[in-house]
Amino acid sequence: MDHRRFALLFIAPILFVSASVMLTRICRYPIEKMVSANEFETLDADALTAAPTQPVYDPRLTACCISDADKLRAQLGEECSVVIHPPFVIGGDFSNEELRRWYHRTIHPATRAMQDEYLAHLPTRTIRLLLFRNSDSYDHYCETLFGDRYLSVYGYYRPVERTVMVNVGTGSGSLVHELTHALMDQDFSSAPPWLQEGLASLHEQAVVLRKQDQLQLCGRVNWRLPRLRQAMLEGRLEPIQSLFTSESLLNEQEALNYARARYFCLYLQSRGVLSLFYQSFRDWGYTQDPTGRKTLQEIFGEKAYGNLHHDFSKWLRELDTDAYST
Ligand SMILES: [Zn+2]
Incomplete structure (x- = not known):
C-alpha cells in the first residue's frame, strides 16, 4: 500500500473524527458558559425539624414507587442509582447517598414549603425525578430515555410520564423549578402558562424560611431581572394584564415573558398575597376564571387592579436587589 493510499484510508478518518469532536466541544463551550446558575437554599436549619407534622401519603403509593424504581433501574443501567422517597422515585448518575442528600437538602424542604403555602392535594401518583450531574450525562439520558435533544439546558418536565429531567450542574434551583411543575400538575393542572412558569421560575432562586408554623419559599x-428592567427602560414592557391571556410563553419574546411572569409572582409575594392568590384561583376553578384576572380583581379590588401595571412597574423600578439577594 503506497503512502497516499495509507493516509486516505487510515489517517484521514482519524483526523476527521478528531476535528468533529473538537468542533462539538468548541460549539458547546459558549453555551455552557452562558448558562446562569439557579440556586435554592434552606437558610433556616431548624425550619424542617420544627415544622408541623409530616404529610401522610397513601401506603399504596409506596408500592407503586418500589415497582417504578425497579423499571427505572433497568432503564438507567449500572451507571446510575435509584432511591425512593414517596411520592418520589429519584434516579440519576449519583450514588444512593448523593441522591438521598439531594432529597434531604433540596427536594424535601421545597416540597414541604409548597405544601404549606400552595398545595391542597398531596400527590397520589408517583413522580420521577431524574438528576444528572452535567450537560453531557443529561443530554445522553434525555436522548436515550425519550429521544429528546436540546429542549432546555436546565431541565424540563414530561407530564405524561410524570418525569422531571434536570441538569443539576446548572444549580439546585433548576431542580426546584421542575419540581414545582410536577407538584402543580397534581394540584392545579389547569393553571395558565404564566402562573406555571412564573411560580416555577420564582422557585429557581429562592430560600426556605420558617414563618410561624409554616415553611415559606x-x-x-x-x-432574569436585567432583561426585564432593560425592556422597561426601553418602553417595551407591555401591560402586565396582557400576560394573563397569553396562551403560551414560548414565542420570540420567550425570555422576556418568563421574566415578566417570574417577577409578577415575586411582586405578589412581596405584597403578601401570592399564596392566597394561588389557592383562591385554583379553588375558583378554570371555568370560572381561566386566566386569574377575576381572582386578582377580587384580591386587589377593581380600582387597584386597573392600576396594577403602574404599581408593578414602580415596584420593579424601586426593587431593592440587596434585600432580595441570596
Ligand atoms: Zn418551566
Whole structure:
C-alpha cells in the first residue's frame, strides 16, 4: 500500500473524527458558559425539624414507587442509582447517598414549603425525578430515555410520564423549578402558562424560611431581572394584564415573558398575597376564571387592579436587589 493510499484510508478518518469532536466541544463551550446558575437554599436549619407534622401519603403509593424504581433501574443501567422517597422515585448518575442528600437538602424542604403555602392535594401518583450531574450525562439520558435533544439546558418536565429531567450542574434551583411543575400538575393542572412558569421560575432562586408554623419559599432576584428592567427602560414592557391571556410563553419574546411572569409572582409575594392568590384561583376553578384576572380583581379590588401595571412597574423600578439577594 503506497503512502497516499495509507493516509486516505487510515489517517484521514482519524483526523476527521478528531476535528468533529473538537468542533462539538468548541460549539458547546459558549453555551455552557452562558448558562446562569439557579440556586435554592434552606437558610433556616431548624425550619424542617420544627415544622408541623409530616404529610401522610397513601401506603399504596409506596408500592407503586418500589415497582417504578425497579423499571427505572433497568432503564438507567449500572451507571446510575435509584432511591425512593414517596411520592418520589429519584434516579440519576449519583450514588444512593448523593441522591438521598439531594432529597434531604433540596427536594424535601421545597416540597414541604409548597405544601404549606400552595398545595391542597398531596400527590397520589408517583413522580420521577431524574438528576444528572452535567450537560453531557443529561443530554445522553434525555436522548436515550425519550429521544429528546436540546429542549432546555436546565431541565424540563414530561407530564405524561410524570418525569422531571434536570441538569443539576446548572444549580439546585433548576431542580426546584421542575419540581414545582410536577407538584402543580397534581394540584392545579389547569393553571395558565404564566402562573406555571412564573411560580416555577420564582422557585429557581429562592430560600426556605420558617414563618410561624409554616415553611415559606421566598423568591430572590436572579439573572432574569436585567432583561426585564432593560425592556422597561426601553418602553417595551407591555401591560402586565396582557400576560394573563397569553396562551403560551414560548414565542420570540420567550425570555422576556418568563421574566415578566417570574417577577409578577415575586411582586405578589412581596405584597403578601401570592399564596392566597394561588389557592383562591385554583379553588375558583378554570371555568370560572381561566386566566386569574377575576381572582386578582377580587384580591386587589377593581380600582387597584386597573392600576396594577403602574404599581408593578414602580415596584420593579424601586426593587431593592440587596434585600432580595441570596
Ligand atoms: Zn418551566
